[in-house]
Amino acid sequence: MGISIGMVGLGNFGSAFAPLFKAHPLVDRIAFCDCEPDRVEKFAKDPFFADKFNPRDVYSSLDEICRSDLDALVIITQPWLHAPQCIQAMESGKTVYSAVPLSCLPDGDEVLDWCNRIIETSQRTGKHYMLGETTCFRPQAMFCRRKALAGEFGDFVYAEGEYMHDVDNACCLRVVQRERTESRVGSEWPAREEAYFRRGKLASPMNYPTHSVSGPIFCMGTRARKVAAFGWRNRTGDSYFRTSDFSNVTALYELANGASMRVAEMRELAGQLSPLENETFRIFGTRGSFSENTWYYNGRTNEHDAIRPPQKRLYSDAELFDPLPPEVREAFLELQNIQSGDLQNRDFVPAGHGGSHPYLVHEFVTCVTQGRRPLVNAWEAGHYMAMGVAADISARRDGELTPVQDWGYAPEL
């Protein structure tokens, strides 16, 4: 028997995930929830969902859907709402998926408190929390994770993670900000943001650090210990940055595995970078290294190994992905073909943020069906946020070496 899933938040991003969750063969029942009735209605009336959707499964608030008998909730609401909503979902007995980040607020102490509470709630209730971090399910991350688990990097020596998203580039952040505040719930944000601003709590790209820090941390399976960071302040008086401290932050972390890692979170820089450049990471080890889809390997374990010819291979994204179970691949292929109108196509190409979307869906669904803890669980997700908070503290203190809070790893089940 399959599982039942409720989609909470059917705005721009949630709308992209609803068909994938419905298409997954282990999902038997899908429910829709949004405070905006037209956003729910769009899905409730779509014949694609009819075989797994009962009209009773329409909800207009989180409170209402938390009282349902659904197994799990997928929360893709505005980023400042995720943490309390995920806690409410776990308290009501649901396994929960959260869009990134765990919480996005311009107050580091408050963010750390939410991380604490998410971890504590997941542990106490026994309900799993998954962060839908697209970076961790990009093909590059899958490949590096496999290599790391096989020990082929040797010892890790250095890593980089970057999220270069200029405010005006593709997926214009000004438009995103406007659209997120258009809904009834969203319209409450500007007043809250102003209140933070008046208390001296200024925003920073490190309030949303997950796309840069998560790749190397997740693949290497390590934690950050300390950081020294520097910030750039907008000089043009751009209204987008009025409530921000920094528009760009660069950070150097010392990691628990002995490597160092340079991270850049940029919202103000020229250049429409290619998808491989604007959200990317590189990992260097003593034996193997990965950079821009290329794997370098010297196989060296001691000085005599240096005589071996070093290997270098450029991979296509298709070669980097983990395989999906055949029935899941088939179901996603069918959805892809319905969406593209090419029903004869046999080539499934994972799409959405580097192809991560179908994999995020598969990971969450299998966690629910197997009662397994997600790979990007509360402990992992909390650490990404702590890395951003520590970088902000350091940048505001002119690069002062700052410890990164660490809750350790999720306990074995």
Ligand SMILES: NC(=O)c1ccc[n+]([C@@H]2O[C@H](COP(=O)([O-])OP(=O)(O)OC[C@H]3O[C@@H](n4cnc5c(N)ncnc54)[C@H](O)[C@@H]3O)[C@@H](O)[C@H]2O)c1
């Ligand atoms: N690469 C990525 O991982 C990535 C990319 C884009 C967006 N996101 C994340 O996706 C999330 C959603 O972004 P979006 O652009 O779709 O936002 P959006 O404003 O378009 O949609 C959010 C929806 O949530 C609904 N909502 C909020 N609270 C609710 C409640 N209590 N009950 C029912 N419905 C509620 C709102 O009415 C709205 O329709 C954000 O947190 C963002 O960070 C992640």
